Amino acid sequence: MSNSLRHVGILLAIVQGFISVVFKYRNKDIKKIKGKNLLWIFFFYLYLIFASIMVVKENSGILSNRVWIQTGYILIPSLYAFCLINLLSFETILELIKYTFILGIVLYIIKTGPTAFFSLSNWKALSFSSPDTDAIFESSTFTMLFIVSYFFFYYYKILKNQNNKNNKIFFYFALFFSILGWKRLGVVYVIFMLLLLPVLKKNKKIFRIVPLGTGILFGIVTAYYTKFMQGIFNPLNLNVYQFSTGRDYILSLWKQYGYVSYGYGSSYEIIHRYLELDLVQMYLEVGIVAVVLFGLCYFNLTKKSLFAYMVMVYEFLNLLTASSFPSVFEWVLVLVLIEEVTQNINLENKEV
Structure with a gap:
């Protein structure tokens, strides 16, 4: 209900x-x-439904009800983002994100436990090389909010030169909590973005072929990464279980239960949990064409903006190695940010 x-x-x-x-x-x-390009996501949404129907016919089954939920994770953020960027100014959205970020910190501390969070011994024992100490502060839910907020404040403070005291505080707090939340990819990426700062300030544009080529590349990489997760392809002899933090075990449940695809998202009805490998799931459930089209559709949104491209690369790396589709709010903010950045790039082109 x-x-x-x-x-x-x-x-x-x-x-x-x-x-x-x-x-x-x-x-x-x-x-x-604004944001008319977001409507291309609607056409991709229709393709996912079409691909699901074709897979079901091929497997002589019935379309899973989970198809509508899983495809909704794709469609809903784009619709929300479209409405927001047409009804609110970027400055208003940024102020709302600041309030949301503050609320996120408060809820993060409550979830961690105020006693544990403010414990001096926990802070002294903090070691990112030890899984026991960093687990106290680790949070997949709030870290996503912190990282997306970091991207917003990064863009507004640095790339738009709105470098006042208030923006500095929010930027450094977002950086701090993005690292403290300890999602490995997120930690590496926010630090990498700091190192990339001179390049981003100097070169704001990239060739149009770069994001489109990257979209196709992610489709190819997903196919190989799936084989890696299945233990078929492992040229570096890595420990798959440790590398994926146990996600290969979740994928192995598909084989144990004799999973056959009945549309995008149907695996949930078999193992009753998410695979937490979004691109791998899409690849196995509706095929590589869907993954390639997804990459082309979303990387196309970044246009010629290097910063928007880097944000999208992070999101796709996260989709490849983990999961963010169910985080609808995160994707709303990502799409809003990318649309704002690319609109400014278009304005600069017109001025030139």
Whole structure:
């Protein structure tokens, strides 16, 4: 019952948002509508449903109800982002993110436990090389919010030169909590973005072929990474279980239960949990064409912006090695940020 009410609430919010956009732009030039590229995600959403139907026919089954939930994780963030960027200014969205970031810190401390968080002994014992000490502060839920907030503050403070005291504080706090939340890929990437700062400030644009080529590349890499997770392809002789933090075991459950795809997301009905390897799941459930189209669709959003491209690369690395599709709020913010960045790139092109 609660899930049904939540889905109804989401649908009503999107409908209200689109009605508001229609009223706002009803007497204006359609060219002034922002984020039109986000609507390509809708066509990819339709492809996922089509691919799911074709897979079901091939396997002589019935389309899984999970298809509508899993494809919703793709569609809903794009619709929300489209409404937000057309109804609110970037500055207003940024202020909302600041309040959300503060709330996230408070909830993170509560979830960690105020006593544990403020314990001097825990801070002294903190060692990122030890799984026992970093586990106290580790949080996949809040770290996603911290990293996306870091990208926002990075862009606004550094690349837009809004380097006042308030923005500095939020930037460094986002950096600190992104590292403290200890998601390995996130820690490496936020530090890498700091090292990349001179390049990002000097070179804001890239060739259009780069993001499109990267989208295709992720499709190819996903196929090999799937074989690696299955123990078929391992040229470096890595410990797959340790490298994937146990996700290869979750994937092995598919074979144990004799899983056959009945559409995108149908594996959940067999093992009753997410694979936590989003691109691998898409590849196994609806094929490599879906992964390549997904890469092309999303990397196309970055256009010629180097910063937007780097943000999308992080998200795809996370989708390859972990999971973020169910984090609808994260994807809303990512799409809003990328649209803002690419709009500024377009304005710079027109000025030149």
